[in-house]
Amino acid sequence: MVDFKALETLVWVATLQSFHRAAARLNTTQPAVSQRIAQLEAEVGQRLLVREKRQVVPTDAGRRVLDYAERLLKLRAEMLHAVADRSAIRGTLRLGVAETIVHTWLPRFVERMAKAYPGLVLEIEVDITPNLRDRLVAQELDLVFALGAFAAAQLKNLPLSTYKLAFLAGPGLALPQPVDLATLATHPIMTFSRNTKPYLVLREMFSAPGLPPVRIHASSSMATILRMAEDGLGIAAVPEAIARLELASGRLRRLETTVVLPELDFFASWRMTPEAATPEAVATIAAEVAAER
Numbered sequence: 001m002v003d004f005k006a007l008e009t010l011v012w013v014a015t016l017q018s019f020h021r022a023a024a025r026l027n028t029t030q031p032a033v034s035q036r037i038a039q040l041e042a043e044v045g046q047r048l049l050v051r052e053k054r055q056v057v058p059t060d061a062g063r064r065v066l067d068y069a070e071r072l073l074k075l076r077a078e079m080l081h082a083v084a085d086r087s088a089i090r091g092t093l094r095l096g097v098a099e100t101i102v103h104t105w106l107p108r109f110v111e112r113m114a115k116a117y118p119g120l121v122l123e124i125e126v127d128i129t130p131n132l133r134d135r136l137v138a139q140e141l142d143l144v145f146a147l148g149a150f151a152a153a154q155l156k157n158l159p160l161s162t163y164k165l166a167f168l169a170g171p172g173l174a175l176p177q178p179v180d181l182a183t184l185a186t187h188p189i190m191t192f193s194r195n196t197k198p199y200l201v202l203r204e205m206f207s208a209p210g211l212p213p214v215r216i217h218a219s220s221s222m223a224t225i226l227r228m229a230e231d232g233l234g235i236a237a238v239p240e241a242i243a244r245l246e247l248a249s250g251r252l253r254r255l256e257t258t259v260v261l262p263e264l265d266f267f268a269s270w271r272m273t274p275e276a277a278t279p280e281a282v283a284t285i286a287a288e289v290a291a292e293r
Helices: 004-016 019-025 028-045 060-082 106-116 128-135 196-203 221-229 241-247 278-289
Strands: 048-050 053-058 093-099 122-124 143-147 156-168 190-192 217-218 235-239 261-273
Touching: 004 019, 004 028, 004 048, 004 053, 004 060, 019 028, 028 060, 053 060, 093 128, 093 278, 106 122, 106 278, 128 143, 128 156, 128 261, 128 278, 143 278, 156 221, 156 241, 156 278, 190 196, 190 221, 196 217, 196 235, 221 235, 221 241, 261 278
Parallel strands: 093 122, 093 143, 190 217, 190 235
Antiparallel strands: 048 053, 143 261, 156 235, 156 261
């Protein structure tokens, strides 16, 4: 009798085109993966996978079985989320998170998840949005909380939260209020990593004719940016929401400016796979937590 574990193994070997990578994804050994595929092939009486140019690809029969396997796994996942107690949902979910989320509502989300899905383990990795997107597409992550919606085939997005970019400075930096772009350009500007939306927006903004050359320091660490701004080493261009404690204590202040800064829209993104019910359910919880201010 064909079991779901064998079907799941077939889906991951075909998706990742590798027995080794499928074994890592399923937290098992390569011989165990090979045994499951061999057992499935014996049951259907057909060769389902072949090696071509260092990759594993499905045969014609394999593609037909794969179609049924994906639908069955999708139905099983939907059934568990619709009917079963949440404590019955087990496994590991690989979550990629932008640092802005870490400094705003991630702790509350982790606490909510522990109550909602006690059997689900979160493996959380913090990175910049371009890297998170690449890793999601490469199937190295199951769910991502990042800046902007990802436009790619087989990816689904859910809005989470929006934060407005602000210029923040330490109390020792004396500037007129409101401060204009030319004055801002005379100080180092510290913001998100290169190739991120905030960095590119600021780079274009300070490239306007007539402005003095500006030094824009990029960093993947929001904590480092805030600390440097506190110490008077420059002006931070970050979401105001991540510096609530520093602003409340007076260690930083928000600069009133004549510049219109963009809003940063954060989304949950995941792949539409047979197991998408779990990432989608987790993304829904994230949206609920993010909406609580």
